[in-house]
Amino acid sequence: MFNRLLLSTVLGGVLVAAFVAAGGGVSQAQTSQAKKWTVPRTPDGQPDLQGFWNNTTYTPLQRPTGVNKEFYTAEEAVEMINKAAAAEAEQTVPGTVEDVHYDFTQFGLDRSQAPLAQNLRTSLIVDPADGKLPPLTDEGRRRQTARAEARKRAGGPTDAVQNQSLSVRCILMDRNGPPMLAGAYNNNYQIVQAPGYVMILVEMLHGPRIIPIDGRAQLPPAIRQLEGSSRGRWEGDTLVVETTNFTDATGFQGSSENMRLTERFTRVDADTILYRFTVDDPSTWTRPWSAEVPWRKAVGPLFEHACHEGNYGLYNTLAGARAQDKREAEASASKPSK
Amino acid sequence: MRHCLTRALLASAGVAAVLSLAAVPAGGQARSYRAPRTTDGKPNLNGIWQALTEAHWDIEAHSAAPGAVLELGASNAIPGGLGIVEGQIPYTPQALAQKKENFANRLKLDPEIRCYLPGVPRAVYMPYPFQVIQTPTHIMVVHTFARAVRTIYMSDHKEAPADSWMGWSNGRWDGETLVVDSTGFLDSTWFDRAGNFHSDALHVVERFTATSPDHLAYEATIEDPKVFTRPWKISLPLYRRTERNAQLLEFNCIPFAEDLIYGHLRKEPAR
Amino acid sequence: MRTTFAAAIAGAAILFAAAPTRAHHAFSAEFDISKPLKLQGTLRKWEMINPHSWFHVDVKMPDGTVVPWLIEGGSPNQLIRLGVTKNTLAVGTEFIIEGYQARDGTNKAVGRNFQFADGRTLFLGGSAPGAAGADKP
Numbered sequence: 137m138f139n140r141l142l143l144s145t146v147l148g149g150v151l152v153a154a155f156v157a158a159g160g161g162v163s164q165a166q167t168s169q170a171k172k173w174t175v176p177r178t179p180d181g182q183p184d185l186q187g188f189w190n191n192t193t194y195t196p197l198q199r200p201t202g203v204n205k206e207f208y209t210a211e212e213a214v215e216m217i218n219k220a221a222a223a224e225a226e227q228t229v230p231g232t233v234e235d236v237h238y239d240f241t242q243f244g245l246d247r248s249q250a251p252l253a254q255n256l257r258t259s260l261i262v263d264p265a266d267g268k269l270p271p272l273t274d275e276g277r278r279r280q281t282a283r284a285e286a287r288k289r290a291g292g293p294t295d296a297v298q299n300q301s302l303s304v305r306c307i308l309m310d311r312n313g314p315p316m317l318a319g320a321y322n323n324n325y326q327i328v329q330a331p332g333y334v335m336i337l338v339e340m341l342h343g344p345r346i347i348p349i350d351g352r353a354q355l356p357p358a359i360r361q362l363e364g365s366s367r368g369r370w371e372g373d374t375l376v377v378e379t380t381n382f383t384d385a386t387g388f389q390g391s392s393e394n395m396r397l398t399e400r401f402t403r404v405d406a407d408t409i410l411y412r413f414t415v416d417d418p419s420t421w422t423r424p425w426s427a428e429v430p431w432r433k434a435v436g437p438l439f440e441h442a443c444h445e446g447n448y449g450l451y452n453t454l455a456g457a458r459a460q461d462k463r464e465a466e467a468s469a470s471k472p473s474k
Numbered sequence: 475m476r477h478c479l480t481r482a483l484l485a486s487a488g489v490a491a492v493l494s495l496a497a498v499p500a501g502g503q504a505r506s507y508r509a510p511r512t513t514d515g516k517p518n519l520n521g522i523w524q525a526l527t528e529a530h531w532d533i534e535a536h537s538a539a540p541g542a543v544l545e546l547g548a549s550n551a552i553p554g555g556l557g558i559v560e561g562q563i564p565y566t567p568q569a570l571a572q573k574k575e576n577f578a579n580r581l582k583l584d585p586e587i588r589c590y591l592p593g594v595p596r597a598v599y600m601p602y603p604f605q606v607i608q609t610p611t612h613i614m615v616v617h618t619f620a621r622a623v624r625t626i627y628m629s630d631h632k633e634a635p636a637d638s639w640m641g642w643s644n645g646r647w648d649g650e651t652l653v654v655d656s657t658g659f660l661d662s663t664w665f666d667r668a669g670n671f672h673s674d675a676l677h678v679v680e681r682f683t684a685t686s687p688d689h690l691a692y693e694a695t696i697e698d699p700k701v702f703t704r705p706w707k708i709s710l711p712l713y714r715r716t717e718r719n720a721q722l723l724e725f726n727c728i729p730f731a732e733d734l735i736y737g738h739l740r741k742e743p744a745r
Numbered sequence: 746m747r748t749t750f751a752a753a754i755a756g757a758a759i760l761f762a763a764a765p766t767r768a769h770h771a772f773s774a775e776f777d778i779s780k781p782l783k784l785q786g787t788l789r790k791w792e793m794i795n796p797h798s799w800f801h802v803d804v805k806m807p808d809g810t811v812v813p814w815l816i817e818g819g820s821p822n823q824l825i826r827l828g829v830t831k832n833t834l835a836v837g838t839e840f841i842i843e844g845y846q847a848r849d850g851t852n853k854a855v856g857r858n859f860q861f862a863d864g865r866t867l868f869l870g871g872s873a874p875g876a877a878g879a880d881k882p
Contacts, residue, residue, distance in 0.1 A: 179514060231778065236845050238855055242858070242866060243821070250823075296740045298729075306728060330607045330608055333607055346721075352719045352721075438625075438822070440640060441795045447796060451739070452851075456777075457741075635831065637831065
């Protein structure tokens with residue numbers, strides 16, 4: 137039997153060495169102190185964000201209960217990562233639900249095999265200062281309840297394909313957003329810049345984000361899109377992208393279609409883009425909130441992710457549920473009637 | 475003095491008229507139009523482009539015909555088209571039989587109906603805009619339908635690591651022409667709604683040439699020894715979408731096809 | 746089962762973000778936890794597709810018949826970055842696969858572990874160019 141624990145220890149060791157050698161991590165607090173690095177320019181004068189990037193992170197969106205500070209020490213962060221890597225690599229116990237899965241490590245998909253930007257933060261949320269989502273408004277609470285009730289009315293997850301998540305249906309994943317947040321694996325992006333446009337190709341769903349930076353107006357309010365509509369501009373060396381026109385189905389962390397998202401991309405060194413976003417949705421939260429996560433330079437290419445086309449698993453899941461229903465119906469039909 | 479000015483004006487107008495005539499392609503052949511350059515000195519193909527043909531229905535010359543859906547009547551009927559193929563598609567006899575079967579069963583088999591990626595070259599002449607985002611190392615082509623993306627590698631050419639729906643494209647410049655050589659296709663896409671198809675041996679070489687500020691001449695040579703007796707060509711003009719603020723809108727069609735694909739697996743079947 | 750699973754994951758999530766669990770949930774709905782299996786067979790084809798790749802494996806039964814099985818594996822994208830291609834695994838390669846059978850009763854399974862006949866784990870320990878971690882820039 138292959139010893140996954142041994143593998144994770146070896147990989148964890150590599151991480152420790154790299155993390156400590158680099159002397160810590162990139163954070164908002166440290167950015168201003170970082171040695172002055174000049175971002176190269178594209179031929180038409182834009183700060184150059186081009187290339188392949190990965191936003192894998194072990195840092196949770198919200199600060200964990202019991203943690204009361206904004207930053208770990210380098211040693212604490214490394215310990216946290218090693219624990220997480222070991223847990224992911226640990227052999228699952230046969231007969232448990234976690235065991236009913238292919239092994240991420242075999243396919244290079246576990247987080248310890250992804251490029252990792254150093255991050256000492258205890259949460260991705262940087263504002264509010266407690267690292268947690270702000271309270272919901274009354275409208276936000278009502279919507280949350282209404283959505284939960286609608287889900288209940290729709291039945292079980294395998295009753296209909298529409299009861300499965302947008303992610304399982306290959307329609308929208310956390311890596312696409314926006315905002316773009318890492319999932320379990322393939323957290324890769326390709327940024328390409330041409331005059332008037334920044335394009336981000338998201339590996340998952342092979343999803344294109346075309347962001348005009350030519351100052352054009354936003355789409356009319358009648359047009360709603362799952363990924364909203366984005367408009368970008370440069371503020372110094374930072375790309376600022378404003379996105380509105382979301383649909384009601386998007387629902388990022390419970391957001392409404394009125395969400396206004398502002399993303400900021402700053403290349404802080406050759407290997408790192410600092411990605412920061414602010415969510416402003418007064419229909420849902422009592423105040424805007426912001427989060428930050430560094431992206432690490434990665435190796436390409438992005439191979440095609442034709443998810444919907446290859447989604448046999450979803451088909452099999454639904455077919456399996458119907459086969460189960462049939463077995464149960466036949467079993468109860470064969471019982472003597474009361 | 476005024477007389478000389480008028481003659482000068484007339485002369486320059488004449489020259490201007492000749493120039494603009496020269497820029498319009500005659501019979502699909504590119505005149506020697508020199509496109510504006512990108513900063514790395516290459517023809518600038520950036521922009522939003524769209525085909526204006528009936529090829530998405532049937533790439534061969536065809537007459538008007540009924541559609542496959544009764545309730546859609548004339549709005550889904552097939553308009554006649556001159557075709558974009560030079561001559562007829564040279565199928566082998568077995569492949570021609572397969573094409574006919576595809577056509578007869580197109581409601582069940584056409585991958586477009588299921589919101590599957592359209593492949594190459596179908597994506598080029600689907601009736602929706604596509605955007606070219608051009609850099610020295612990568613030319614990205616983003617299509618409206620199913621948000622299909624093609625990456626054209628302009629350097630560091632590799633073989634396709636595995637087969638895909640949109641293929642693996644290696645590009646180079648041949649004077650004013652972008653030449654794109656694509657292989658590594660799955661056999662899953664069609665060329666149109668009429669059941670014209672290919673195998674995983676498909677090899678497509680495309681040529682994009684600017685013929686005016688707002689036109690591209692597009693040609694593709696299609697080769698597939700498992701399906702066709704010889705290579706064959708298609709050609710059509712591509713038009714720039716010149717509306718101010720022209721842009722691609724999101725066409726994530728998966729939700730529109732799910733009941734077709736999974737509806738029979740509902741706990742209570744869809745009608 | 747969902748409740749049990751959620752509890753198990755919550756325990757692991759104290760100080761760090763657990764890997765997203767949605768995908769796991771779909772798997773235990775697709776494959777039957779009460780039908781573990783171990784198969785030995787030869788590779789006919791590896792469909793390097795997403796969201797999950799599929800291994801077409803011919804399994805020789807005790808009576809000599811050959812039964813085709815379809816085994817679900819991971820997304821190939823990271824392996825491709827590590828140099829794996831459609832030519833990496835030869836047709837006829839012998840595999841031992843541990844996994845769970847599909848709930849719909851067909852000859853499909855998820856492969857929790859793929860091994861070569863000699864015991865080496867697929868894609869680890871040098872069985873593919875640039876083994877784990879090699880893509881770190």
